[in-house]
Amino acid sequence: MKNTYFTPGPAELYPTFGTHMQTALNEQIGSISHRSQRFRDIYKHTDQQLRTLLNIPVTHGIFFTGSASEVWERVLLNCVEHESFHLVNGSFSRKFYDYAQSLHKYAHVLEKPFGEGFDAAEIEVPEYAELVCLTHNETSSGVQMRPLEMHKLKRKYPKKLFCVDMVSSAPYPDLDFSLIDSAFFSVQKAFGMPAGLGVWIANEACLDKAERLQKYESMTIGAHNSLPMLWKNYQTFETPATPNVLFIYVLGKITEDLNKIGIETVRKQTEEKARMVYRFVETDERYSAFVKEERHRSQTVLVANTTAPAKDVMATAKEAGLIVGSGYGKQKDTQIRIANFPAVSIEQTAHLIDVLKK
Ligand SMILES: *Cc1c(COP(=O)(O)O)cnc(C)c1O
DSSP states (O other): OOOEEEOSSSOOOOTTHHHHHHHHHHTTGGGSOTTSHHHHHHHHHHHHHHHHHHTOOTTEEEEEESOHHHHHHHHHHHHOSSEEEEEESSHHHHHHHHHHHHTTOEEEEEEOOTTOOOOGGGOOOOTTOOEEEEESEETTTTEEOOHHHHHHHHHHSTTSEEEEEOTTTTTSSOOOTTTOOEEEEETTSTTOOOSOOEEEEEEHHHHHHHHHHHHTSOOOOOSTTOHHHHHHHHTTTOOSSOOOHHHHHHHHHHHHHHHHHOHHHHHHHHHHHHHHHHHHHHHSTTEEESOOSGGGBOSSEEEEEESSOHHHHHHHHHHTTEEEEEOOGGGGGTEEEEEOOTTSOHHHHHHHHHHHHO
16 A cells, blocks of 8 residues: 655655656656756746746746755855844754854844744844845744745845745745745655755845855855856756756646646645644644644644654554654654645545544
């Protein structure tokens, strides 16, 4: 029997993944040159599909990296001369902050306990912070920051660059890219692909900053995948290094499939499945939603406390072919994490709830 993966990355593969892979193999896409017209057409197609799905305007470029965590480093190197500002409430947002420190940036932090979220009204961005680093979905704790709050914060600080980690939620969050300068994700979460490709969205303001740092401040913005280099290659739909052509192709195809369903429907289905799971954990006395504030509850990584040892709950689910995620770090024994990505249907979610009920 095949398992269904409710794990928050790597996750269940999107149902059409296999078909697109087979087509790619039939068309020998793994062997084509990344300087060929065929590749430029593939990049262009994926770019157009992502623009449609995520509503990305022409002011922003779309670039490919090896992973999302690579983008943490790229955006810090390219968009911060001295100071960055980070909202931290779990392991992933913390790593973004750790990267800033490792790169010797003066990194400011506003920290909240694990399981709590941020609203714009309580946030003061330090005066000299150049880049505001936000995590839409903190995968370790199942906390989201609503796009509305991010937009509000940017309106309060229009001169600062805003970067959003949307790794474990894209395409769910409806970001307004007239306000958000940069965002990024990797494909092994909600896009339902194996790991091995990161996507970095960045606008001209980010490019200007990187060019200024490079030219006038004589700082290093890094040698690999610098924004000016990515941008220059992007003009002809190419990449500085040999990219993961196969996955850029498949990502374009899966994004096209999501566009056929329509982003509104994808978001509604996500919310419906999240509602089903949260309703269940709130009514069954053996479970409870970990995140107390409803507005901070993630729609894409749902975290539940369990009264039974989490490993027993996971084992029961596994017997039914359902793989749920374990609690993160210290919460391993008392929590489960249920990924709610587009690859998993309403019926599969209902099945999981039935099994957890037993
Ligand atoms: C998984 C994850 C990352 C890291 O992504 P990689 O593709 O493993 O580099 C970063 N941020 C968040 C929120 C994540 O969930």
